[in-house]
Amino acid sequence: MRAVLLTGYGGPDQLEYRNNVPIPELGADDVLIQVGACGVNNTDIWTRERAYSHKLEPNAVSIWPPEPMQFPRIQGADIVGRIKAVGSNVSPSRIGERVIVDPTLYTGDEQGLLRARFMGSERDGGFAEYTAVPAENAHVINSSLSDAELATFPTAYVTAEHMLNRARLKSGEIILITGASGGVGSGLVQLAHMHGACVVAIVGSGKEEKMRQLGAEFVVARETEKLYEAVTEATDGQPIDVVADVVGGSMFSVWLQLLHPQGRYVTAGAIAGPTVTLDLRTVYLKHLEIIGSTLGTHQEFADLVRYIESGKLKPLLAKTYPLADIKQAQSDFKEKQFFGKLVIIP
Numbered sequence: 001m002r003a004v005l006l007t008g009y010g011g012p013d014q015l016e017y018r019n020n021v022p023i024p025e026l027g028a029d030d031v032l033i034q035v036g037a038c039g040v041n042n043t044d045i046w047t048r049e050r051a052y053s054h055k056l057e058p059n060a061v062s063i064w065p066p067e068p069m070q071f072p073r074i075q076g077a078d079i080v081g082r083i084k085a086v087g088s089n090v091s092p093s094r095i096g097e098r099v100i101v102d103p104t105l106y107t108g109d110e111q112g113l114l115r116a117r118f119m120g121s122e123r124d125g126g127f128a129e130y131t132a133v134p135a136e137n138a139h140v141i142n143s144s145l146s147d148a149e150l151a152t153f154p155t156a157y158v159t160a161e162h163m164l165n166r167a168r169l170k171s172g173e174i175i176l177i178t179g180a181s182g183g184v185g186s187g188l189v190q191l192a193h194m195h196g197a198c199v200v201a202i203v204g205s206g207k208e209e210k211m212r213q214l215g216a217e218f219v220v221a222r223e224t225e226k227l228y229e230a231v232t233e234a235t236d237g238q239p240i241d242v243v244a245d246v247v248g249g250s251m252f253s254v255w256l257q258l259l260h261p262q263g264r265y266v267t268a269g270a271i272a273g274p275t276v277t278l279d280l281r282t283v284y285l286k287h288l289e290i291i292g293s294t295l296g297t298h299q300e301f302a303d304l305v306r307y308i309e310s311g312k313l314k315p316l317l318a319k320t321y322p323l324a325d326i327k328q329a330q331s332d333f334k335e336k337q338f339f340g341k342l343v344i345i346p
Contacts, residue, residue, distance in 0.1 A: 002346060003128030004326045005072035009050045012327045016072075024124060024132035031094060031135045032085040033101070036147030037320070038126030039078030040329050040342040041155050041183065042271060047075070047121055069121065076344065077103035077119040078154040079126035080147045083138065090135045099138040100308075101126070102301040103155050110297050118295070127326060129346045136298075139305045149315035150308070152341035156183030157304050157313070158296030159268050160191050163244050165300065166293045167266040171196025173241035176231065176258060180216065181207045183341045184246045184268065186316050189214055194312060197242075200235060202227075210339050214314070228254050242266065252276035259288055266291040316340025 003021040008014050026032055046052055047069065079101040083094050103119040106112035119125045119133065141150060163184075169175060175192050179185040180201035192199050193215055201216035205223045212219055224230040231240075239260030245252070249272025256265060256278075265288060283290065296304075307313050318338035321329040323346045333342055 001129040002323055003074050004323060006048055006069075006075055007072050009048060009069075011049075012330060014048060015327055015330075017324050017326070021074075021128065023130050026085060026087040026132050028087040028089040029135055030087040030132045031083045031090055031099075031138050033079060033081040033099060033126075033131050033133060033138065034084045035079055035126045035129060035131055035346045036081040037078075037151035038076040038080070038344045038346065039151040039154065039156075039183070040326075040333050040344060041077060042269065042333070043077065043118070043155070044075045044120065045330055045334065073120070074124040074126075074128050074131070075120040076126035076128070076131075077101075077121075078151045078156075078343075079103070079119065079131060079133065080141070080150040081126075081131075084130070086135065094135065094138075097138070097140050098142075100141040100150055100154060100305065101133050102137040102139060102158070102298060104158070104295045104298070104301070105134065105137065106298075113295060113297055116295055127323065127344055127346070139302065141305060142309050145308070145315055148320050148343045148345060149317050151343045152183070152315045152317050153187075153304065153308060153313065154301070155295075156341065157187040157191065158301045159184050159293070160187035160244075161300045161304060162296035163188065163266045163268050163293045164191055164195060166291050167242045167244065167264045169195045169197055169242055172198075174198045174200060174235065174238055175242040175244055176200040176202065176240050176255065177216075178202045178222075178243070178245045178247040178251070178255070179269070179271065180211055181339045182246065182336070183316075186214065186340055188244050188246075189216055190313050191307075192244075194307070200231060200240065202231075202247075204336065207339055214316075222251075227251060228257060231258055239263075245269075247272045248276060249273040250276075253279065253282070256282045256286075256288060259286065261286045262288070264289045264291060266293050268293045318342055320345050
């Protein structure tokens with residue numbers, strides 16, 4: 001089969017497109033999926049670049065994944081396709097089902113999420129014609145959306161839903177969302193509205209109108225010179241209850257300043273840099289909560305499937321690429337000049 005193999009840590013040169021990769025063998029509890037589409041995520045790039053390692057300790061074990069990656073590895077977590085074969089413990093009636101894959105691999109309750117593995121990291125993923133996944137992770141999807149449109153949802157939106165649940169977002173609250181035009185960010189915008197919240201979206205310059213069309217009540221360009229004042233003016237001074245941040249970097253302190261007393265800050269990413277400046281007085285004098293969040297639970301993914309099937313979520317497909325163009329797709333991803341998600345078509 002055709003597939004892209006990650007052959008080691010490093011730059012895009014570590015990605016090799018091949019047309020002679022064996023079709024995966026199935027475990028007893030697995031299903032074989034013919035991949036129709038697979039979304040591109042920041043995790044694919046950061047894992048390859050070892051960006052989850054402590055930069056001050058280049059030889060230290062990564063924060064995530066906890067175990068060194070085994071090479072070669074087929075990456076790609078956001079898998080949509082059809083079941084073509086099943087393992088011995090799986091009903092043959094599942095052959096032919098159209099499925100969307102929960103990319104998080106763990107057992108037990110939510111505590112198991114702390115030890116989760118991930119499709120495309122600890123197990124081969126969807127940047128290939130075929131992939132094998134645990135049958136329980138392959139959810140039947142009944143939708144008129146294309147495979148490419150469906151592949152915009154899995155990782156980004158289950159991450160977003162988990163962030164909002166961790167932050168205990170309530171109807172009527174105001175939430176500020178950074179990186180709002182990206183995959184997780186745009187998921188946060190749509191899901192926050194489903195929770196009944198009002199959205200302040202921070203986006204790159206030139207993306208403001210698309211964000212307004214998505215429904216954000218307040219939109220501010222991140223390049224604005226005085227962001228604190230710009231957000232305060234845009235919201236007419238209304239207090240920010242929750243900040244959902246996937247960017248990190250130098251603006252971290254501004255988001256904490258904008259939070260009203262007893263506000264909640266939740267983070268699931270650091271694309272602008274993982275090292276931030278924190279004045280602890282801002283936290284303890286305002287009784288703020290700082291919450292970490294990664295991936296999402298199996299129940300949250302099941303909820304996501306229902307949201308998609310009900311038509312409550314709009315897919316934001318920016319561009320598709322053939323499998324052979326994965327290096328270009330990842331380069332475009334890092335440039336961040338798109339709105340929504342990039343998707344690979346094997």
